[in-house]
Amino acid sequence: MLPDDRWLLPEGIEEVLPADARRLEMLRRAVLDLFESWGYCQVMTPMIEYIESLLVGTGHDLDLQTFKLIDQISGRMMGVRADMTPQVARIDARNSHPDVPARLCYLGTVLHTQADHLEKTRSPFQVGAELYGHAGCDSDLEVIRLMLEVLTLAGLENVHLDLGHVGIYRGLVGQAGLNAAQEAQLFDILQRKAAPDLREFFESNPVDAACVKMLSALIELHGDASVIGAAYGQLAGANGQIREALADLETIAKSLSGSFPNLPIHFDLAELRGYHYHRGVVFAALVQGYGRELARGGRYDGIGKPFGQARPATGFSADLKVLARLAGDGFDTFPERLVFAPCVDDADLHAKVVALRAESWCVVFELAGQTANAGDMGCRFELLKRTGGWELFPAAEKNEHQ
Numbered sequence: 511m512l513p514d515d516r517w518l519l520p521e522g523i524e525e526v527l528p529a530d531a532r533r534l535e536m537l538r539r540a541v542l543d544l545f546e547s548w549g550y551c552q553v554m555t556p557m558i559e560y561i562e563s564l565l566v567g568t569g570h571d572l573d574l575q576t577f578k579l580i581d582q583i584s585g586r587m588m589g590v591r592a593d594m595t596p597q598v599a600r601i602d603a604r605n606s607h608p609d610v611p612a613r614l615c616y617l618g619t620v621l622h623t624q625a626d627h628l629e630k631t632r633s634p635f636q637v638g639a640e641l642y643g644h645a646g647c648d649s650d651l652e653v654i655r656l657m658l659e660v661l662t663l664a665g666l667e668n669v670h671l672d673l674g675h676v677g678i679y680r681g682l683v684g685q686a687g688l689n690a691a692q693e694a695q696l697f698d699i700l701q702r703k704a705a706p707d708l709r710e711f712f713e714s715n716p717v718d719a720a721c722v723k724m725l726s727a728l729i730e731l732h733g734d735a736s737v738i739g740a741a742y743g744q745l746a747g748a749n750g751q752i753r754e755a756l757a758d759l760e761t762i763a764k765s766l767s768g769s770f771p772n773l774p775i776h777f778d779l780a781e782l783r784g785y786h787y788h789r790g791v792v793f794a795a796l797v798q799g800y801g802r803e804l805a806r807g808g809r810y811d812g813i814g815k816p817f818g819q820a821r822p823a824t825g826f827s828a829d830l831k832v833l834a835r836l837a838g839d840g841f842d843t844f845p846e847r848l849v850f851a852p853c854v855d856d857a858d859l860h861a862k863v864v865a866l867r868a869e870s871w872c873v874v875f876e877l878a879g880q881t882a883n884a885g886d887m888g889c890r891f892e893l894l895k896r897t898g899g900w901e902l903f904p905a906a907e908k909n910e911h912q
Contacts (some may be wrong), residue, residue, distance in 0.1 A: 522632030526831075534635070534834040536841045538617060539663060541830070542639055544663055548656055549638050554599035557618075561589040563600065566816045572596070572787075575622045590621045594636050596813060599823060602642040603814030606821070611643040617830065628802050629832060637805075638827030639810075642814075645822035647761045650791045650809060655764070657805050657826040658770060661795055661812035665838020666804065670774045672794045673768070675759055676808070678729065678745075680789075681752040686721035696725070700780045703729050720747045732778040735763060741779060758791060760889035791824070801837065804828060834866040849873045850884035850892040850905060862893060862900040 519525065528535060542552060560581075565573050575592040591597060594616050604614045617637040639656055641649045654671070661669050666770050683693050692715055699707045708729065709812045709818070712722050727744040731737050745752055763775050783792055784805065790809030797804060807826025814821050834841065851863055853876040863873045874887060884892040884905040893900045 517678075522622070522630060524631060524633065525638070530834070532832060532845075533841045535835055535839065537834045538637075538830060540663055540841075541660055542615070542617065545615040545639055545656075546661060547730065548613070548639075548652075550613040550656075553598060553601050553614050553616055554618070555591065555594050555601070555616060558588050559597075560588050561587045564589045564591065564596070566596070571616075574625060577621055577623055586814045592620050592622050593827075594618060594620060595638060595640065595810075595825060595827060598638075598640050598825075599642070599810075599813045599816050599821075602640070602821060602823070603817035603819040603841075606642060606819070608819060608821070609643070611641065611649070613639070613641050613820040615639040626802075629829070630725040631829075631831070631862065631896060634829040635831045636827055638825055640823060640825030642821045642823045644824075645811065647758050647791075649822070649824050650758070651762055651765055653807060653824050653826055654766065654793055657793075657795060657807065657828075658773070659829070661804060661833070663842050664833045664834060664836070666797055666799050666833070667838075669804075670776060670796045670798075672776050672778060672781065672803070673754040673759055673763060674778050674783075674792045675790060676782055676788050676792055677790050678741075678748075678752050678779050679782055681723050681749055682721065682728070682745075684726065684751055685752075686717045688715070688717070697782060700728060700745045701781060701782060705729055724748055732780065733776065735775065735777070737777040737779070738763070755790070762791065787813075793826070797836070804832060845872045846890060847871045848887075848889045848891070849902065850887055850889035852893065853878050853880070854895075856895075856900075859895070859900050861895065866902075 545552070547634055559574070561578060565576065572593055577590040577592075579590075581588045593835065598616050602612050602614060615638065618635070619633055620636045622632045622634070625635075635661075639653065641653055658669065658671070679697075683696070688696065696708075696711060699711055708726055708783070712726070718723075718748050724745050724747060727741075730749035731741050731744065738756060741756055742753075745756070759777065763777075766773060781792065783794065787810055788808040789811045792806075794803035794806040796802075805826055805828035807824070809822075809824040811822045812820040813823060847870065849866060849871055851859065851873050863875075866873050873893075874889065889905050891902045892905045894903050
């Protein structure tokens with residue numbers, strides 16, 4: 511006998527039923543059209559590939575999220591993609607001209623070994639855009655603006671933007687002369703913003719007093735635009751790399767405020783999301799009432815080096831399933847222009863259906879022996895034959911015209 515739970519799916523793996531699938535598909539098409547209007551060309555990456563290629567330059571976190579298996583043909587280890595961004599970076603490194611910026615976008619299912627703590631899914635529908643070949647603020651700004659436009663397209667309101675820069679922490683760690691183990695320990699403390707643990711860390715790991723003061727200041731350097739001014743003061747003893755990072759954040763924030771005057775921008779200089787992967791500005795978009803970022807991204811220069819080209823790179827990604835679920839009313843879950851056609855072998859009827867479908871109406875035919883009527887099928891309209899031919903009527907008026 512078959513087990514009673516044979517219909518169950520693995521934890522974190524879900525089906526998408528018709529109404530939600532339609533909503534998701536409508537948003538998918540709209541997002542890809544938006545990307546194209548900005549000059550971003552779509553690429554499609556393989557679902558599975560050799561692990562050496564899939565994980566190069568991505569850090570430990572992605573390795574833990576990647577399902578692995580043995581290829582029965584080659585005997586080599588393979589991985590199922592958990593993030594498409596490194597794959598797209600490889601495509602750029604192998605196919606682009608070093609002096610020409612490239613704009614690429616992508617969309618598809620990825621698979622994670624562990625579920626997200628909020629969404630509980632292990633199969634996000636990742637969508638993203640990447641800009642390669644430019645290292646300045648202009649490319650960071652373009653990607654952030656595009657991310658915000660995607661959220662606007664989805665009808666999401668009251669979006670907040672978080673801005674940080676991992677180069678500030680990297681610069682201070684280098685200036686303090688911390689080794690890899692110390693850096694990892696300090697990283698964990700800053701992510702938790704644990705001031706007592708930070709004091710204990712510096713008691714156990716002697717560091718120049720000026721560096722201690724600046725690294726300790728990172729915990730408190732979060733908030734509105736005044737954070738940047740405060741950072742210039744509290745990090746005055748930092749090297750030029752750190753001052754340049756602060757200037758980049760200031761430039762980006764001022765430009766975004768001009769384009770999106772109602773956009774709240776929050777700075778957090780201890781925010782180190784993707785620290786082992788990112789190399790510069792990092793950002794995330796959030797909305798009130800949702801407990802994590804809707805979209806995130808940042809600069810990750812040099813990831814293509816193992817493939818022959820260490821290009822500057824910046825980009826963002828999101829889970830389209832989440833965006834579709836939170837999207838505004840513009841992405842209806844059922845077509846308004848849904849028509850029910852009777853089961854009649856009539857050439858004029860079939861010609862009418864062809865004409866309606868060409869005008870973007872959705873027409874479903876009654877099947878022989880079917881008992882469900884137009885209302886049961888969710889149809890707003892139906893085709894009825896009159897003296898002048900087949901005509902559209904609201905489904906509720908069926909009895910009035912028979």
